[in-house]
Structures are given as structure tokens and as C-alpha cells.
Amino acid sequence: MKLIFLGAPGSGKGTYATRVAPAIGVPQISTGDIFREHLKNNTEIGKKIKSIMESGNLVPDEVVMEIVKDRLKKDDVKKGFIFDGFPRTLEQAEEFGKITSVDAVVNLVVPEKIIIDRLTSRRVCEKCGSIFNIMSMKPKEEGKCDKCGGKLIQRKDDTLEVIMDRLNVYKKQTQPLIDYYRKKGLIIDIVNDNPNASPEQVLPRILEKLKNIQTK
Ligand SMILES: [Zn+2]
Numbered sequence: 001m002k003l004i005f006l007g008a009p010g011s012g013k014g015t016y017a018t019r020v021a022p023a024i025g026v027p028q029i030s031t032g033d034i035f036r037e038h039l040k041n042n043t044e045i046g047k048k049i050k051s052i053m054e055s056g057n058l059v060p061d062e063v064v065m066e067i068v069k070d071r072l073k074k075d076d077v078k079k080g081f082i083f084d085g086f087p088r089t090l091e092q093a094e095e096f097g098k099i100t101s102v103d104a105v106v107n108l109v110v111p112e113k114i115i116i117d118r119l120t121s122r123r124v125c126e127k128c129g130s131i132f133n134i135m136s137m138k139p140k141e142e143g144k145c146d147k148c149g150g151k152l153i154q155r156k157d158d159t160l161e162v163i164m165d166r167l168n169v170y171k172k173q174t175q176p177l178i179d180y181y182r183k184k185g186l187i188i189d190i191v192n193d194n195p196n197a198s199p200e201q202v203l204p205r206i207l208e209k210l211k212n213i214q215t216k
Contacts, residue, residue: 001080007108010115017084026080090176105181123152
């Protein structure tokens with residue numbers, strides 16, 4: 001099955017993609033992870049990405065497509081894939097359509113208020129990087145990491161201002177993408193408006209919907 005997962009930052013997209021992939025026997029492909037891998041191994045593509053990012057620009061579509069095409073050559077995608085974090089723009093989706101078909105696009109819909117609450121209450125350990133949440137995953141002692149006793153801080157990325165900004169960018173970029181796939185009849189909306197729903201509760205709903213998908 002060939003799937004794409006869409007969802008705003010804080011929607012749990014990555015979490016669900018990671019769990020659905022083994023359940024249906026396909027690899028989860030995160031272009032972000034591939035970028036980081038190239039950077040770490042200092043490959044030709046890695047060097048290219050590094051200089052683009054250092055100049056403050058977004059990685060251009062042609063480089064993203066190069067990475068995606070390269071990834072689709074591997075044997076493990078014969079039974080399908082879940083793309084997470086790609087395509088990000090309508091242009092990328094159109095290019096992607098030229099190299100492979102897509103069976104469904106899972107669109108995780110989470111109300112903005114829930115996303116904001118979830119992300120602004122996230123705290124990370126300064127020392128070991130463990131993640132806590134002052135609403136849903138409280139540390140035993142306030143402000144202190146359970147694992148190493150380090151100080152818990154709020155990342156700059158998790159402040160209200162930055163989150164609003166990211167959500168607005170996401171909406172602007174992704175709406176045309178959702179429209180594009182909806183017109184093709186490929187969108188599966190998974191609405192998650194219960195702030196306390198665990199991934200274990202949401203996952204079966206996604207798998208149930210995928211049962212009815214015809215693979216091409
Ligand atoms: Zn720690």
C-alpha cells in the first residue's frame with residue numbers, strides 16, 4: 001500500500017506513521033530523517049543540503065525529489081511505503097505523481113487549540129534530551145528530569161509565537177495539497193479532537209479505514 005501521511009506539527013503524524021508502517025508491512029519514509037542521514041554521513045547530497053540550510057534557504061524541490069527518487073529504488077518499497085513529511089507542496093505532489101502512484105493520503109486533523117496546548121506544555125531536559133509534558137507526561141518533580149535530574153526547559157520551537165507561525169505556514173502550504181488529493185478521492189480524514197486520546201486508541205481507527213483501500 002502506498003500512503004502519504006499529512007498532519008500539522010503536533011498532530012502526531014510521525015508517531016502514527018511509525019506505528020502504521022509495521023502494521024501493514026511497509027517502510028515509513030521520513031524525508032527529514034533522510035536529510036539528517038545525508039548530513040551525518042557527509043554525502044554529496046548532504047553537502048548540498050548543508051550549504052543550502054546554512055544560507056537560510058529551504059531545500060529546493062529538485063533536491064527533495066532527488067532524495068525521494070533515490071529512496072524509491074530500494075527493495076523495501078516493493079510492497080509500498082508511508083511518506084511522512086513529503087510531499088510538502090503542491091509542486092512536489094505533482095512531481096511525485098509522475099514517478100509513482102498513491103493509494104491513499106491519511107490526513108490527521110487535530111483542532112488548533114489542542115495542538116497549541118500540547119506543544120506549549122512540552123518540556124525537554126537540558127542534559128539528556130528526554131521529553132516531558134506538564135499536562136500529560138509530568139515529571140515526578142516539577143522542573144526536573146526523572147532520568148538524570150537535569151533542568152527541564154521549554155524549547156524556543158515550543159513557544160506560542162513560534163508554534164502559531166509554524167501552524168500558519170503549514171496551513172498555507174498544505175491546503176492546496178489536501179485539495180489536490182481530495183479531488184483525486186484519495187484523502188482519508190482522521191479527526192482527533194480528544195486531547196486525551198492515546199495513539200493506541202487512534203491507531204485502530206486508521207487501520208480500519210485502510211482496510212477498504214484498493215491498492216494500485
Ligand atoms: Zn535528563
